[in-house]
Amino acid sequence: MEFIEAAAAFAEHLERVRRLSPATVRAYRSDLRDLTVDVGDASLEQITLDTLRDWLWRATQRGDARSTLARRAAAVRSFFSWAHEQQLIEHDPSLRLVAPKRGRTLPTVASQDAMRTLLDAQRSAASQGDAVALRDHAILELLYGSGIRVSELCGLDVDDVDLDRATARVLGKGSKERVVPFGIPARDAVGAFLTRGRPVLAARATAAPAALLLGTRGARIGPRAVYALVADVLAPLVGEETVGPHALRHTAATHLLDGGADLRAVQEILGHASLGTTQIYTHVSSERLAATYRLAHPRA
Structure with missing residues (x-):
């Protein structure tokens, strides 16, 4: 062949x-x-x-x-x-193929103060009642509050979110389903969007009646729109020109570990198949700890 x-x-x-x-x-x-x-x-x-x-x-x-x-x-x-x-070849020529190891780069992480500033500003904008502002606030609170991937966020249907339990059922990589918790601010933001924002956007089209998050034309929102939103509001706070939704996932994981969360619990929340993937966030926390020490300790 x-x-x-x-x-x-x-x-x-x-x-x-x-x-x-x-x-x-x-x-x-x-x-x-x-x-x-x-x-x-x-x-x-x-x-x-x-x-x-x-x-x-x-x-x-x-x-x-x-x-x-x-x-x-x-x-x-x-x-x-x-x-x-598949028995298409008798011998596998790639068995001894060696490639250079990936360089380890620590993910972009916003500080807790930066996230507080960002989300307070979004909450203030959403309080004016604009449908898009309500949606954007819900998006940012969900990404940071649950650590879900942007694809998982965009795939959410209304029925996937349980506001009473503050959980979301998401479909992750490999079509693996998991239930992730989110905090009270995210619950309130999503509730406000469902009540005051989503009906306005849904009235503009009938293309996505089940989708939780809608675009300005009423269809299910796409990753590019979410990327543009995050880049617009987060980049100035972290001092980088290009930053996307994954930075909020990194930030959520790091802040969970900073707060004392168990590594395996964070693995379950993020939906990582391997604990090794989650462990990079321990390096992020160590870097932040070292930076704090260098700034604060008189003999650093």
Whole structure:
């Protein structure tokens, strides 16, 4: 079988069988498409370890980041492992493929004072009764109050939110469902939006009758609109030009740990499959602790 044909079948497997997110499938397609430039119409059996090493070396020469190289190596290892399981190849050429380790970068985290300033301003704007302001306040309170992903936020339906229990039922990566708690400010913001804001937006269209959060035309809000909102209000407070909804997820996790939350509890709230993924937030907290020490201790 030719590599191009097998790559297309693998992408379909990721989408229909493993049910990975569209963004993940796109990333795999992109990485395998990049390899196609090197191997052309070669068959799977013609691709060797040296072929893959040369491919990564050329990516290094054109200046690809270490994180990109690591991701592409992981993509081809996953692909050839699948091909071997499907008996499309006798030997897996990627078993000894080594890529540079990803550089560890600590996520952007806003301080508690910054978040208080941001949310107080949003609450004040929402108090005027504008439907969009009410929605934006609910979005920011939910992202920070629950630590959910932007895709999970946009996918929420009205019935997924239980204001009495202050919980939301979200569909995470791999179509895994979990229930996450959120605080009283988020409960109040969502309640105000449902009562005074959502009916105004819902009257503009009937495209998304079940969706919790609606755009200005009445359809379900999309990640880009949420990204634009967060970038507009959060970037000035953290001193970065580009910042998105994930920064609020990072901030929520870090503040939970700063407040004494158990690491495994934070893992469950965030929906991480591996505890190792959650542990990066302990490094963030350690950095903040060290910074506080350096500023405050006379012998720091």
